[in-house]
Amino acid sequence: MKNTYLYENNKIIKKDYSLVICEKPEAARKIAEALSNNTYRTQKVTDSIVFNLNYKGKELVICSALGHLYKINLAKTQSKLPRFDYSWTPINKPKNKAVIINSKINLIKLLSKDAKEFILACDLDQEGETIGYNILKYACNEKQKIAKRVKFSTLTEKDIKNAFSNMEKHIDIDLAIAGRTRHVIDCMYGINISKALSLAFMSYSNKYRTLSIGRVQGPTIAYVVENDLQIETHVPLPFWSINAYIETTENGKTTWLKIKYKKEKIIEKKEANNIIKNCKGEKAIISKINKNNFKINPPVPFNLSELQKKAFKLYKLNPYQTLNIAEKLYLKALISYPRTASQKLPTSINYRKIISNLSKLPEFTRITNNLLKKKKLTPTQGKMSDNAHPSIYPTGKMTKFQLSNTEKKIFNLIVTRFLELFEKPIIGKINLIHFNIGKYIFLSSSKKIKKETNSKHNKENKKHVNFQIAEKFNVKRIRMEENFETAPRPFNQITLIEKMEKENVGTKSTRANIIQTIIDRAYIKGTKLKSTHLARALVxxxxxxxPLILSSEMTRKMEKQLEEIENRKTTQEKVLTISSKNLRLIIKEIQKNNILIGKKLFSATKNLVIQSTNNSLAKCTICKKGDLIITSNSRNRALICSNSVNESCIVKASLPRFGLIKIYKKSCMTCLWPKIKTVFKGNPWIFCINPDCPSKRKRKL
DNA sequence: GCAAGGTC
Structure with a gap:
């Protein structure tokens, strides 16, 4: 039977209710549950669920948006750059989502007509206030002036009830204006500069190409470019470490034990030689034993980003792919809602039932059966929490659908992690033993696990030997190992997101999207993200x-201005006047140098050889076609094959910063790469330039 | 067309 207490024949039939506006459907449901002790009623109105209940004698109607329903638009009527005329309009994308967003706006318009009170219940942050302000202003006809505000930071019954008993009389208009200013600044800078760059490109090449830049894209591109330059100009300087082997007896058998010289990096070879010389003929004597306990806890529950990290590490799935797969698993009811930051599991979940259901999966039977023997099942909990959703866990439901290979991988990851949460921590002892050989200290550590568990998350279990202070050992061998400083690692999607987090640019819900955008623009590419020529030219x-748009400083400065708006130390008008003034100067300069900029960017989209070949030192020993040339910037220099520019040859290596470089007459015997000869600290130095040359891995001297 | 920010 159809429930028609709220809406009938395209009309709202209730009157004089309080309209509660939430940011997302999940929040509306949680509020309805909390305020009504689960006695709320629901009805579908224009494709959305609306909740109705009586709370302390008040008739509440609770509806929800879907994040932002309105966005900023720059007027296209302004032909000259920069464009400053803007307006707020409903979001309409030519996708299914637009339909939902339009219906959300229509729903709220409909519900607002007969409401006598408006209560804003969006998330408690700048964007939440902005989303609510815009809905109240545009969909509810200027109700931002009279709307009340409920403030809760978790969606628990206690917090929600508390918020409704201590309602604020007004929404925070200043915070909303600060949020709206953020939208305007991002739009103004992003669209105008992007457009100006595209036009510069066009003015030289007569071709259209979408070039984009923004407050977050800028620094993100710059991180990758800067990192790549550091990798390319990295100088693999050598350093030395020293190992000694002492004779020990264990169960009547004589074995050698490796002990390491305390200083792990010796910069001067002379120093290493000296130590070895001085150790000759000496015995190793135990001078100190540090005894410590250690405890390794099981891992914490998966939130989305930890799941994405693990999936990338194990299967090279990028964050996007992992989210897509997780969403499919969620729709098949195999796992809980995946878009969550939480690392906590609520106690209301029946762990035992889920585990016993999972035991039907043959690959997990052994672990589940062991867990089911436990009297009490208590999962570990992580630090991070999320208002709306718990961490990701398997529901224990089975599917009749066949899972794809990657779906199966992600599903198994989630199940494995869930089962690990109930394992016991690993407890043990670790001893750090100090040996004196002459006046030098060498170290060795040993670990003993106290309780054996069936857990997989610790495999280290070094044999524990009972050593005594002042015990003496023969030193059987002592030698040094040559190592090379390694270059910084290239970014991947995970580490780039981490860098953005660390620098505080973008937000958790936009970072992955923005990385995708700069991949789409051909600024960066590959699993190991590398900057393209275009990105370098752009930077x-x-x-x-x-330069401001390439730096995280822009975000810092903007945030400071927004805070001042929020605290009424300045106004939106003042901030926008300054911003538009700066922007006008930037656009003017770009336009003045249109052709030059266009040429630079256009050339970078072609695989042009950037170096002329008349400074060739020799023919490349690998591809036999290209010329070996030296490139340099203010700080570093590198030797490259001219064919490496279009990636048809791999020869590319950093060079020492100082000294004359000559190509050595013979190429490397191991990898065939060119060798160079230079003078290093007064001595001639001949070495293979290949940073990955196998001969460099662990050369024993 | 172009940004960044919500949410599905």
């Missing part, structure tokens, strides 16, 4: 004309 250009 060079912007460093001259708009």
């Amino acid at each position: 060079e250009v912007l460093q001259i004309y708009s």
